[in-house]
Amino acid sequence: MVLAHYLKPYVAWVTGWWRNNHRASSVWRLTRLYTGLLMLVVGILLWVLYQLSVGQLGRSQSQQLSQLVQQQQLLAEELNQQDFISQFTLQAKQSKQFVLAYSDGNTTYGRLASIPKRAKTCPRLARFPVYNYNEIRLFSGCVQSLSNGQLLVATDDEALFDLRELFLQASMVALALALGLGLMTGWFFSAQVLRRVNSFNHIAQQVEAGELSARVPIGPRNDEFDHMAKHINKMLAQVEHSFQAIAGVTDAVAHDLRTPLSRLRLRIEQALLDVEHQDIGAKQLAQMLAELDQILSTFTAMLELTRLEQHQQKSSFKAVDLATVAEDAIELIQPLCQDRQQNLQLTILQPCTISGDATLLFRAIYNLLENASKYAGEQSDIELMINGDGFALNDTGPGIPEEETDKVFQRLYRLESSRNSPGYGLGLPLVRAIIRLHGGEIKLENNRPGLRVAVTF
Amino acid sequence: MRILVVEDDLTTQQFLQRALTEQGYQVDVASDGQQGLFFALEHDYQLIVLDRMLPKLDGLTVLSTLRSANKTLPVIILSALDSVDERVKGLREGGDDYLVKPFALAELLVRIEILTQRQRGQLDSQTNTLQVADLSMDLLARRVWRGQQEIQLQPKEFKLLRYLMEHAGQVVTRTLLFEAVWNYDFDPQTNVIDVHVARLRKKVELDGLSPLLETVRGVGYRMVAQ
Numbered sequence: 001m002v003l004a005h006y007l008k009p010y011v012a013w014v015t016g017w018w019r020n021n022h023r024a025s026s027v028w029r030l031t032r033l034y035t036g037l038l039m040l041v042v043g044i045l046l047w048v049l050y051q052l053s054v055g056q057l058g059r060s061q062s063q064q065l066s067q068l069v070q071q072q073q074l075l076a077e078e079l080n081q082q083d084f085i086s087q088f089t090l091q092a093k094q095s096k097q098f099v100l101a102y103s104d105g106n107t108t109y110g111r112l113a114s115i116p117k118r119a120k121t122c123p124r125l126a127r128f129p130v131y132n133y134n135e136i137r138l139f140s141g142c143v144q145s146l147s148n149g150q151l152l153v154a155t156d157d158e159a160l161f162d163l164r165e166l167f168l169q170a171s172m173v174a175l176a177l178a179l180g181l182g183l184m185t186g187w188f189f190s191a192q193v194l195r196r197v198n199s200f201n202h203i204a205q206q207v208e209a210g211e212l213s214a215r216v217p218i219g220p221r222n223d224e225f226d227h228m229a230k231h232i233n234k235m236l237a238q239v240e241h242s243f244q245a246i247a248g249v250t251d252a253v254a255h256d257l258r259t260p261l262s263r264l265r266l267r268i269e270q271a272l273l274d275v276e277h278q279d280i281g282a283k284q285l286a287q288m289l290a291e292l293d294q295i296l297s298t299f300t301a302m303l304e305l306t307r308l309e310q311h312q313q314k315s316s317f318k319a320v321d322l323a324t325v326a327e328d329a330i331e332l333i334q335p336l337c338q339d340r341q342q343n344l345q346l347t348i349l350q351p352c353t354i355s356g357d358a359t360l361l362f363r364a365i366y367n368l369l370e371n372a373s374k375y376a377g378e379q380s381d382i383e384l385m386i387n388g389d390g391f392a393l394n395d396t397g398p399g400i401p402e403e404e405t406d407k408v409f410q411r412l413y414r415l416e417s418s419r420n421s422p423g424y425g426l427g428l429p430l431v432r433a434i435i436r437l438h439g440g441e442i443k444l445e446n447n448r449p450g451l452r453v454a455v456t457f
Numbered sequence: 458m459r460i461l462v463v464e465d466d467l468t469t470q471q472f473l474q475r476a477l478t479e480q481g482y483q484v485d486v487a488s489d490g491q492q493g494l495f496f497a498l499e500h501d502y503q504l505i506v507l508d509r510m511l512p513k514l515d516g517l518t519v520l521s522t523l524r525s526a527n528k529t530l531p532v533i534i535l536s537a538l539d540s541v542d543e544r545v546k547g548l549r550e551g552g553d554d555y556l557v558k559p560f561a562l563a564e565l566l567v568r569i570e571i572l573t574q575r576q577r578g579q580l581d582s583q584t585n586t587l588q589v590a591d592l593s594m595d596l597l598a599r600r601v602w603r604g605q606q607e608i609q610l611q612p613k614e615f616k617l618l619r620y621l622m623e624h625a626g627q628v629v630t631r632t633l634l635f636e637a638v639w640n641y642d643f644d645p646q647t648n649v650i651d652v653h654v655a656r657l658r659k660k661v662e663l664d665g666l667s668p669l670l671e672t673v674r675g676v677g678y679r680m681v682a683q
Contacts, residue, residue, distance in 0.1 A: 286675065296559055316545065328639060331613050335652040359641045370649075 026197075030190035035182030042178040046171045054167050057160055061140075062125055068098060068153045069122055069144045076146040085109055097156060099130055099139055104149035115152050119143045127157060196225045200232065212240040242309075248410075257295055264291045301426040308360075308433035320361055322352040323386050329366040330384065337373050343381045344373075350388040354457050356438045364434040367427045368393050368453055376450065390440060390456040399451040405444040458573060459483045459501065463493030463519065464508045464535065473506060476562055477569070490514025497523055502530055503573050506565070509536035509547065517550045524551040531572040535560070544642070563676040567628045574627065587622040589680055592661060592669055594622055603663055613638055614657050621670065626682035628673050654678055 076084050085102070092100040092110035101110035108114050116128040122142035130139040138161050141154025199216060206214035215236060216229040267288050274284070323346075330346050337344040354361075365384070372382045376397030385392045400408060409432050435442045440457040460482045464470040470486050477484045485500070487493035490511040497505060497519070505523075509516035520532055531553040536543065538557075547555045554568050587594040591604045599615060601608045610618065620637045621629065631650040636642060658670050671679050 289675070328641070331611075332639060332649060332653075335656055336649060339652065359643055362639075362641045363643060 027187065027190045027194050030193075031183060031186035034186035034190070035179060038182035038186075039175060039178050042174055046174060050167060050171075054160065054163050057163070061155055061157070061160065062123065065098075065125070065141060065153050065155055066123060068100075069142075069151065072100075072102075072151050072153070073144065073146060076148070076151075081148050099141065099152070099154045099156075101152040102146075102149055103152075110152075112152070115143060115150055119152055119154070121145075122153075127161070128154070130154065200228070203232070203236075207236065207239075212236065212243055245410075257298060260291055260295050260298075264288060264295070267291065298426070301430065305426060305430050305433055308430065308437055316357050317355045318358070319353055320356045320358045322354065322361070322365075322391060323348050325358060325362050326365055326384055326386060326391065329362055329369055332366060333369045333373060336370075337382065340373060340377075341379045342373060342376065343379075344369075345381070345383045346386075347383060348386045350386070352386050352388055352390060352457070354438060354440075360434045360437065364431045364455075365391070367431050371427060372397070372451070372453075380450070390454070392455070393453040394447050394450060396447070396450040399446060399449060400444060402446065408444070409442075458503045459485070460569070461485050461487065461493065461496055461500075461502045461505045463487045463490070463496075463505065463511065463516070465489060465511050466508075469508075472562070473565075476566065480566060482569075488512075490516065490519045494519045494522055497528065498526060504530060504569060505532045506569070507532050507534050507552075509534055509538060517547065520547075520550045520552060533565070533568060533572065535565075561630075561676075563628075563673075564630050564632065567630050567633065567676065570627055571624060571629075571633070574624075587619065589622050589625045589682075590667070590669060592622070594619060601661075603661060603666060606663065608660050608663075610657075610660065613653070614660070617653060617657055618661065621678065621680040625680040628676055628679045630677035634677070 072088070075087060079087060081104070085104070088100065088102050089109050092102075099111050101108055101112040101115055103109070103115050112130070116130075118126050118128045120126045120142055122144045125140045125142050127138055127140045129136050137156055138158045139154040140157035140161075141152060144151045144153070196219075203214050203216045215233045218226050218229045218233070267284065271284055271288070326346055330344060334344060369382070369384065372393055372395045376382060376395040380396045382393070382395045385394070408428050410429065432442050435455055435457075438457060440455055443454045445452040445454060458481070460477055462470060462473045462477070462484060464473060464486070465488050467488075470488065474484045474486055485496055485502070487496050491513040493505075493507065493511070494514060496502075507516045507520060511519070516534060516536070520534070523532070532551065533554045533556060534547045534552040535556050535558060536547065544555045544557075553572055556565055556568065585596050587596065592601070594601045596619070601610055601615070601618065616638045617634060620634060632644050634654070635644070635650055654670070658668075661670065662668050669681050671681070673679055
């Protein structure tokens with residue numbers, strides 16, 4: 001109780017520290033585990049060593065003692081009491097290593113004045129001091145009842161006792177060293193590992209706080225943590241990119257929807273004036289409706305694009321034969337191409353079946369065909385080729401300048417040359433979103449002359 | 458013909474009521490799901506226009522409750538939720554058609570017309586021939602005649618003409634045509650359907666013969682009545 005009272009502040013300090021450093025608990029747990037294992041190994045080694053050295057000595061000692069007891073028992077049975085006592089006294093005197101004593105109740109024979117009280121019945125050994133040849137030494141032995149008295153056998157145990165003590169001390173030192181070493185190295189290594197984990201945590205917190213440009217530092221070792229860091233950084237880059245894209249789109253929406261909205265507003269304002277003069281016509285209203293429809297479809301397309309980019313519709317995926325979809329799309333676009341005297345052709349090099357949404361794939365292919373027909377010009381050749389891992393669309397039109405091939409996939413981006421044709425710059429982004437939703441990639445290449453759109457799944 | 462409109466947005470509700478009344482329907486309105494369900498179970502309607510997001514009881518619940526009460530009348534779902542998944546969900550619960558907001562009033566009227574027609578007439582499915590004026594179509598042989606003269610059609614043109622003939626006298630929208638002929642569920646947003654219809658028209662309305670297919674401005678097409 002007194003001890004507990006004194007320890008109280010220390011315990012409080014330790015638990016307080018523990019609580020404050022709770023986040024380091026993994027380090028501590030790993031360290032404990034590591035140290036525990038190290039101590040277990042050292043303990044087992046010491047135990048084996050003990051058994052092979054000191055333990056062996058102790059066992060042979062007790063063996064000798066029990067032989068001695070057996071010998072005296074035999075003698076006590078064969079000889080009468082007097083002969084046994086004289087024989088015993090002689091033997092007790094001669095024996096230096098062993099101490100023998102025999103008590104018949106009245107007298108104690110041998111080297112001791114009496115049987116020590118601490119001695120126990122054989123084969124349980126007990127240790128007791130003996131005044132032997134002018135010095136007090138530790139003996140260990142036991143007492144055996146014979147027919148007419150009590151027999152004590154003991155052997156000098158001082159050396160073995162010292163050895164045992166020494167071994168014990170050495171073991172303690174070894175275990176303490178193992179403990180210290182274990183704690184130190186365990187702490188060092190787990191802290192090393194967890195420092196990396198904590199750096200990830202730190203970055204995650206930064207990102208959570210809105211700092212999207214934060215990146216996990218990548219070490220030079222190329223280990224698992226570096227791999228993880230690379231993946232996380234890639235993911236963060238993607239997220240940051242999406243965020244910027246959304247911000248960009250907000251601007252673009254503001255711009256591209258504001259123009260038709262303000263036009264519409266002007267028209268309505270004008271119509272109100274016309275109502276006063278009572279000459280508003282159906283034509284004006286139809287124009288407003290068309291304007292509004294344009295705004296709504298831009299809006300719908302943007303929402304759709306966002307949803308596609310969020311990869312939400314996979315539940316409806318089924319096996320889709322690209323050739324069938326392509327044929328349907330070509331049947332739909334064919335009259336437009338014929339009006340423009342374009343030569344539209346479908347070539348199936350190898351059938352291609354992918355898991356996907358037929359309607360979305362149809363839209364993607366139709367959009368590309370529509371683009372090709374719209375921009376390739378009259379009397380051009382358009383060829384849709386289905387190959388084993390996707391499709392390619394070639395045309396012989398003016399193509400797209402190399403430096404623009406990435407930009408055309410941005411929302412609401414329109415090439416200088418196509419600013420004046422109908423459309424709102426969401427077709428290609430939509431196509432790419434659909435292709436990506438199906439795990440594919442789309443590339444624009446130079447067809448020399450013309451444009452080649454290559455899609456691989 | 459009595460129609461129930463369940464819609465919580467007052468402006469939309471009033472517009473629908475007015476437009477449908479002008480079309481000669483008798484229109485009841487309900488402003489929340491509970492009221493809508495009550496009306497639908499109490500009275501006999503030929504069709505329900507049902508909004509999805511409703512106060513008190515959402516549209517899909519109303520629909521599934523109606524269906525489990527053995528009410529088989531056609532239901533058109535109106536919704537601002539337009540993803541394919543939502544659409545499938547709506548149709549799976551027993552909706553007969555799904556229209557995404559914002560929609561063109563004309564589109565809704567055409568779809569209501571087609572659904573009520575289907576309900577009333579249950580188009581004679583046994584016939585193997587269709588006839589509109591002197592235009593006839595053999596559905597089994599897949600052949601078409603104008604008077605005595607046979608008309609050669611591409612497979613898609615045949616489907617297009619068949620849909621128009623089946624709905625002769627009714628207005629059909631471009632979206633309906635596209636869905637019926639191409640079987641893909643979206644609005645191509647271009648005049649491509651017009652180009653297809655123009656080609657078909659050229660083949661069907663041979664020189665000097667009376668026009669059969671009329672354009673309804675801002676809505677779609679109508680084949681003359683039989």
